C-alpha cells in the first residue's frame with residue numbers, strides 16, 4: 001500500500017504551531033516535507049518549554065514528525081540560491097511568517113511563480129486583508145478575535161480561551177485542505193496558485209453556531225440557553241453559555257462520584273428528546289414521562305436547571321465510567337470528562353495510532369498524537385522529528401543534485417551554518 005501523498009514535495013518554511021501542524025499532516029500522509037530553518041537557531045519552539053536538557057522540546061517534536069530539516073540562511077545570497085533550487089523542485093511552499101517577511105526575503109508570489117509556475121504557495125497570517133492585516137498573531141489572539149473567547153465561559157465570568165488550539169492547529173488543518181484542493185486543481189489547470197488562510201477566519205469558521213445564535217437573537221431569546229430558564233434577559237450579542245450544549249438538545253457537565261475533589265469526575269449529559277423516557281426511568285423519575293410539565297422539550301426548557309440538578313443527584317452515585325456504561329445501554333448521549341492522563345493511557349487510542357510512542361535519539365521515548373485521519377488504503381506512520389539541519393547535505397545532494405564541490409562551496413559561504421565564533425586572542 002502506498003501513502004496518499006507520496007511524490008508530493010513540500011518546501012516547509014513554517015514555524016511555531018499553525019504552519020507546522022499543516023505540514024506535519026501532509027508529511028504523515030507521505031509528502032516529502034523539507035523544513036527550512038535558520039542556521040544555528042532553527043524553529044524557535046525547539047528551545048521552548050524544554051523538559052529534557054539539550055533535547056528538542058516536546059513542543060517542537062510533536063509538531064514536526066516525518067519531516068527533513070535543512071538549515072539555510074534565506075538572507076544570504078548563496079542561501080537564496082538554495083531556496084530558489086528548492087522552489088524549482090517542490091510542489092508546494094508553505095509559510096507562516098509575519099506579514100511581509102517572505103517579500104522582504106525577496107520571495108514575492110510573482111518571483112516564486114516565475115521560478116516555478118506549478119508551485120502552490122500556502123500562507124497563514126493572523127488576519128485577512130483589513131485593518132489588522134499587518135499584525136503578528138498567536139493562538140489566543142486568534143481565539144479572542146475569531147469569536148471563540150467571547151462565547152466561551154460562564155455568563156457572569158470573563159471571556160475564556162479554550163485548551164484546544166483552534167487558532168493554530170485549527171488554521172493548520174484549514175490550510176492543509178486548501179493545499180490538497182489546489183493540488184487537485186493543478187491536475188487539470190497545470191498551474192499553481194496561492195492559498196491563504198487567516199487565523200481569525202478559521203476560528204470564526206469553527207464558531208459558526210455562535211454566529212447562528214447571533215442572528216437568532218433577533219427572533220427572541222435563545223430558549224435552549226440556561227440563561228433563558230433563569231429569567232435573565234439577553235443582550236444584543238451571543239452570550240457565553242457555560243457548558244450548555246450548542247445544539248438543539250440541552251446538555252450539561254454534571255458531577256459524578258468523586259467530584260469535586262477529583263477535578264475530572266464529571267460527565268457530559270445530553271437530554272436528547274427521543275430518549276427522554278429512558279432518562280426518566282434511569283434517574284428514577286418515571287412520572288416525568290407523562291407529566292405535562294416535563295413531557296415535552298418545550299415544557300422542559302424553562303426548568304433545565306432543576307432537571308439537570310436531579311440528573312446530577314443520580315450521576316453523583318456513579319463513577320463517570322459506570323454512568324457511561326449505564327447510559328450507553330439506553331442510547332442516552334453522554335461522555336466522561338477524560339483527563340490528559342487518562343487519554344495518554346488509553347489503550348484503544350494507542351491501538352488506532354491516535355496516540356503513539358516515538359523514539360528520539362536525544363530525548364528517548366515520548367508520547368505524541370498520531371494522524372487522526374485514517375485512510376483505508378493509505379497507511380500513515382509517525383517518524384521522529386528531525387534534528388536541526390540533520391538532512392542539509394542529503395537534500396543538497398539528493399534533491400537538488402549538487403556535487404560535493406558545490407556543497408562545500410555553499411558551506412563556505414556561511415549560508416548553511418551558524419556564524420563561526422572567533423576564538424579570543
Ligand code: CAO
Nearest residue numbers: 016017018037038073074096097098101104126136137139
Ligand atoms: N534565514 C534567515 N532569516 C529567517 C529565516 C531563515 N531561514 N527564517 C526566518 N527568518 C527571518 C524572517 O525573514 C524575519 O525577518 P524580517 O523580520 O527581518 O523580515 C524574521 O526571521 C522573523 O520572522 P517572523 O516575524 O515571522 O517571526 P516572529 O518570531 O517575530 O513572529 C509570529 C512569530 C508567529 C508572531 C509571526 O510569524 C506571525 O504572525 N505569523 C503569522 C501568524 C501565525 O502563523 N501565527 C501562529 C504562530 S503559532 O502560535
